[in-house]
Each structure stands twice: as C-alpha cells, then as structure tokens.
Amino acid sequence: MPKTTVLSGGTHLSYGKVGVLFFRKTHLKKGGIMLKRDDKDFRNDDIIAFLGKGTEFKGVMTYEGTVRVDGKIEGEILTKGTLVVGDTAVLNAEINAGTIICSGKINGNLVAKEKVQLLSPAVLTGSIKSPILLIEEGVRFNGTCDMGKEKEEIPSFGSPSNNSKVKEEVKVG
16 A cells, blocks of 8 residues: 655655655755756746656656656546656656656657657657657658648639539529
C-alpha cells in the first residue's frame, strides 16, 4: 500500500512498490529537478508534479501547469499545460497538451496546441498534430504529422455558394 508524507513547502511524497511520485502545491526551487536541455520556454521551477523512474500510472491524467514524466504511463494525458517526457519514460498514451517536450519513448498520438519538441534520443511511433514541430538530430519518428489548420470549404469563383442556391417552383395545372 502506498504511503504519503507531507514535506515542507506543501510537497506531497507518495511512495510504494512502483516508485516515487512527487506532487507539489508550490513551485519547485531552482536546482530541484534537472532537465536535459536549457529551453527558454521552460524553467525548472515550473514543474508541479514529477513521475520518477520506476513509477507506473494507468488511466487518464489531467492537470494544469507542467508535469515531468520519467516513468511509465498507459492511458490518456489531457492538459492545456506542458508535458515533459524524460529519457527513461515510456508512454503508451493518447496525449492532448499545450506543449510536449520529449526525449523518451512514446507510442500514441500527440495533439499539441502550441508545439511539439522531440529531443534525442526520443522515439515516437504515432501521429503528431501541432502548429510547430521541432525535431533534434538523433530522434526516431515513425508516423504522420499534421501542421496545418482544418481545411475550410471555399467556393470556387463563378459557382454559386451554398447560401445562394436558387430554388425553382413548378406549378402544375
């Protein structure tokens, strides 16, 4: 049975057989969690939860803010925030997020409202839908990518649009 301990600063530490899971009500101080890359859009103190190496999660995960995953997830991730997938992470999931930064393994479809960033040695099998896609050398991506907006139906020049259709009345008798 997992145990939960409340640490100073509102940090909740849950631990059990599958690993360690950190949740924090306040932002982490600098130097807390080290990231692989120095990304201008991402700071260490923005992380609100951390699923460590050895942690396994099955189900639907929803959150606001930034979460870093170094363990295993199976299911669905829904957020307007940022998902950071570390080198040791393995995700079999459908992901819908604001931003996705990945250097681990993902098997599933990704939808990002802002951007998807794949860092070496990431392995992604599935589709990506995002307005911005950044792929670093050394990444393996096997799937499809959609970076455009949904196609809007535009009537061609000279043909009547759906709103201007002419109806004919036929009178008999």
